[in-house]
Amino acid sequence: MKNLKLTDIxxxxxxxxxxxxxxxxxESTNQKTIQLGSNREIFVDHYLIDKLEGTNIILHxxxxxxxxxxxxxxxEGQFCTYTTILKDENLFRLYxxxxxxxxxxxxTCYAESQDGINWEKPSLLLCEIMGSKENNVLLxxxxxxxxxxxxxxxxxxxxxxxxxKALGGSTKSGLIPYTSPDGIHWMKLQDxxxxxxxxxxxxxxxxxxxxxxxxVCYFRIFTEKKFRSxxxxxxxxxxxxxxxxxxxxxxxxxxxxxxxxxxxxxxAPHIYLAIGARLVSDxxxxxxxxxxxxxxxxxxxxxxxxxxxxxxRGGNLYDRTFMESFIRPGIGxxxxxxxxxxxxxxxxxxxxxxxxxxxxQDYAQPTAHLHRYSLRLDGFTSIKAPYSGGVVITKPFTFxxxxxxxxxxxxxxxxxxxxxxxxNGKPLPGYTLEEAQLLIGNExxxxxxxxxxxxxxxxxxxxxxxxxxxxxxxLYSIRFK
Numbered sequence: 249m250k251n252l253k254l255t256d257i258x259x260x261x262x263x264x265x266x267x268x269x270x271x272x273x274x275e276s277t278n279q280k281t282i283q284l285g286s287n288r289e290i291f292v293d294h295y296l297i298d299k300l301e302g303t304n305i306i307l308h309x310x311x312x313x314x315x316x317x318x319x320x321x322x323x324e325g326q327f328c329t330y331t332t333i334l335k336d337e338n339l340f341r342l343y344x345x346x347x348x349x350x351x352x353x354x355x356t357c358y359a360e361s362q363d364g365i366n367w368e369k370p371s372l373l374l375c376e377i378m379g380s381k382e383n384n385v386l387l388x389x390x391x392x393x394x395x396x397x398x399x400x401x402x403x404x405x406x407x408x409x410x411x412x413k414a415l416g417g418s419t420k421s422g423l424i425p426y427t428s429p430d431g432i433h434w435m436k437l438q439d440x441x442x443x444x445x446x447x448x449x450x451x452x453x454x455x456x457x458x459x460x461x462x463x464v465c466y467f468r469i470f471t472e473k474k475f476r477s478x479x480x481x482x483x484x485x486x487x488x489x490x491x492x493x494x495x496x497x498x499x500x501x502x503x504x505x506x507x508x509x510x511x512x513x514x515x516a517p518h519i520y521l522a523i524g525a526r527l528v529s530d531x532x533x534x535x536x537x538x539x540x541x542x543x544x545x546x547x548x549x550x551x552x553x554x555x556x557x558x559x560x561r562g563g564n565l566y567d568r569t570f571m572e573s574f575i576r577p578g579i580g581x582x583x584x585x586x587x588x589x590x591x592x593x594x595x596x597x598x599x600x601x602x603x604x605x606x607x608x609q610d611y612a613q614p615t616a617h618l619h620r621y622s623l624r625l626d627g628f629t630s631i632k633a634p635y636s637g638g639v640v641i642t643k644p645f646t647f648x649x650x651x652x653x654x655x656x657x658x659x660x661x662x663x664x665x666x667x668x669x670x671x672n673g674k675p676l677p678g679y680t681l682e683e684a685q686l687l688i689g690n691e692x693x694x695x696x697x698x699x700x701x702x703x704x705x706x707x708x709x710x711x712x713x714x715x716x717x718x719x720x721x722x723l724y725s726i727r728f729k
Contacts, residue, residue, distance in 0.1 A: 281671065281711045282645035288516040288727040290626050292559040293567040296645065300631070302638025303718060307557060307570040307629050310605055310621035312578065317359060317367045318617045323348060323377045323385060324357055326545065326616040329608050330395050330451040330507075331592035333364075334431070335514070340364045340596065341431055342618075343398055346385065350547050350612075356387040356396045356416075358432070364598040365620065372432065387434060392416035392424055395451050397593060398431065401486075403456045403463075410437075413486060415465065417441055419448050423467070425486060443467065443481060443489050450476070451507050453593055459518035460562055466510040466522075469494065475502045476527070478510075480564055493564045500568045504529055506553060509593045510560065515626060516725070522558045522566060523574060523605060525590040527551050533584045544585050548612035551586035552577070555607060557628065570629070575607065575621060587611045592618070601625055601692050625692050626655045626725040633718030635661070640716040640723070644671035647712075649728035650705040657690035662720030664688075666696050668704070671711035679704070681717060704728075 282296065289296050291305050319328035325348025334341040340361040347354050355377065361367045369384040377383050387393050396416035410427035414434070417423045422441025428434045443465060446452070452467035463483040471477045471494075479492040508524035529551040534542075539549055557574040558566045575591075577583040592606035605621045631640050656664055664687040668679035675681070678698060685697040695702045708728075716723065 279643055279671075282643055284645040284647045284728065286648050286728050287518055288626070288725050290513065290516055290519060290725045291629050291631050291723070292519065292521070292557075293561075293569055295561065296642050297631075297640065298643045298713070299641040300638070301641075302636065303631055303633045303640050305569060305629055306632045307572060307574065308623060308627050310575055310623045313365075313604070313620040313622050315617045316365060316606070316620045317342075318615070319344075319346070321346075321357075321369065321383070323355060323383055325349065325352075326610075326612050326614055328357070328616055329587075329590055329611060330397065331590075331606060331608055331618065332397050332399075332451075333592050333594045333596055333606055334398065334400055335364075335594075335596040336400060336431065338362070340367075341398075342367060342592075343386070343396065344592075344608075344618075345393065345395065350545060353388070354390050354393045355385045356393045358384050358386045364596055364604055367618075374433070386432065391418035391421050392426070392436075394418060395448070396426075397451050397453050398426075398428075399453075399455045400431075401456050402458065406456075413454075415443070415452060415454055417448055419446070422446075423448060423452060423465075438487070442483075442487055443492075445492050446479060447476075451509070451593065453508070453510055455511055457512065457517075457562070459512075464520075464562075465489065466495070466508055467492075471502070473502065476504045476506055477502070478505055478508050478566075495560075495564050495566055497558075497566050497568050500571060503556075506587070507590055509591055511594050513595065514597065518561065520560045520562070521595065521628070522560065523555055523591045523595070524558075525553045525587075526556050527553045527587070532586075534581055538581055539585065542582055542585070543614050545612040548586040552584060553587055554589045555591045555605075575605075582610050582613060582615065585612065588613075597625065598622070603627075624655075624724070630722035630724045631716075631718070632722050633662075633720065635659075635720045637717065637719040640714070640718065641673070642714040642716075644711045644713050646709050647728035648708050650708075651702050651729055652696045652704060653727045653729050654687070654694050654696060655692050655724040655726075656687060656694065656722060657724075658688050658719075658721040660688070662688070663718075664721050664723065665717045667715040667717075668698075668707065669713040669715050671713060673713060673715075675715070676707070676712070679707075681715070687721075 327347035331344040342359040375385040398414035412428040415423040423443040425437040450468040454465035504527040506527040510522040588611040665684040
């Protein structure tokens with residue numbers, strides 16, 4: 249320290265460091281050590297966080313990028329919904345329900361894109377609809393097509409001819425399994441449903457969980473108090489499923505979870521994100537005259553909906569750190585009608601620093617379409633510090649790897665410094681705040697160094713903590729690699 253220039257800012261670092269380090273020392277030494285490995289951690293919950301001093305976890309709202317596709321074909325119509333987006337190597341695949349009339353025939357439609365922005369509806373020549381096979385319809389088999397929701401099976405032991413799998417059905421039929429070798433041509437795996445206990449009259453989502461080593465399905469139920477909610481079931485072979493377990497939400501008040509869209513985040517697949525739609529069924533902002541002017545179908549007058557954000561790491565608990573709206577309905581009366589603003593399943597990367605979320609909008613209106621929203625990679629949430637500065641201290645954990653990578657941004661006057669400590673909160677020589685690199689900038693990937701050296705392999709597998717000082721900055725994720 250005698251060779252360092254101790255500015256006012258650095259004095260603040262030391263004061264916050266001492267203040268945070270001296271609190272609850274007995275509690276800290278008794279904490280269980282987290283096995284972090286090389287997993288990327290995004291700050292959607294308090295899983296890794298021990299203390300926040302002058303800092304907060306905040307939710308970021310996506311940026312509106314506009315309409316990417318209208319549901320304007322005669323067989324699609326104003327009741328298109330329950331959309332699934334799959335990033336399949338260099339191709340984006342889009343699946344959605346087509347329903348031109350609320351009491352009509354439901355079909356599964358398909359579109360594809362090279363960039364996730366410009367979409368095409370190929371003529372598949374698979375199903376005769378309205379007297380022609382010149383259409384983008386994959387399936388015409390109600391009730392499967394009410395909520396057909398595919399995924400790419402990454403189970404290393406799965407049959408390559410069944411690379412794509414899906415479930416669809418109703419409360420009466422249960423969820424029936426389908427498979428496909430190419431994502432276009434689908435076959436029923438068996439006539440009998442594989443999941444029978446549930447309501448199922450919504451999008452029921454499933455995937456192969458890399459972290460759990462099994463298939464996981466989240467589906468619609470109704471609680472005893474008549475709230476739309478979610479249950480979870482698991483399977484090792486996609487056919488035999490466990491007894492469903494109802495999901496819980498901590499101490500948060502119940503809401504009508506119309507969809508939940510639970511899926512692994514592609515950069516941190518051990519964390520499942522649920523970007524679904526909540527329905528406030530007793531609210532209506534538009535008059536009947538306004539609804540008629542918008543040509544909203546009369547069956548959809550009552551209720552308002554919007555996307556929400558929650559997460560889970562497996563088990564039957566959703567973390568609802570954020571009760572606020574994830575994407576508020578936009579300006580315009582068309583955004584304030586029932587069952588519009590329903591997010592599609594899955595978040596996908598659409599640029600070097602960008603990921604996209606898609607939302608069905610103008611439901612039950614002639615202008616029904618799919619909207620795109622963007623965020624920076626890992627940018628759902630962040631740990632944020634004000635200009636006055638603050639500190640984050642993690643719980644003790646072990647890691648594997650050689651370097652610490654961070655996704656962060658600061659103002660030109662802001663900064664981040666990271667200290668490595670032992671499990672009891674004692675700074676490790678060579679990795680203290682005084683020796684830490686001053687992080688200034690806005691980067692998706694930056695390797696942290698101490699005295700110019702970023703190699704921390706000798707600390708791998710040893711319990712450590714991170715002590716992070718931040719000023720006018722956001723920290724989106726960390727990863728040991």
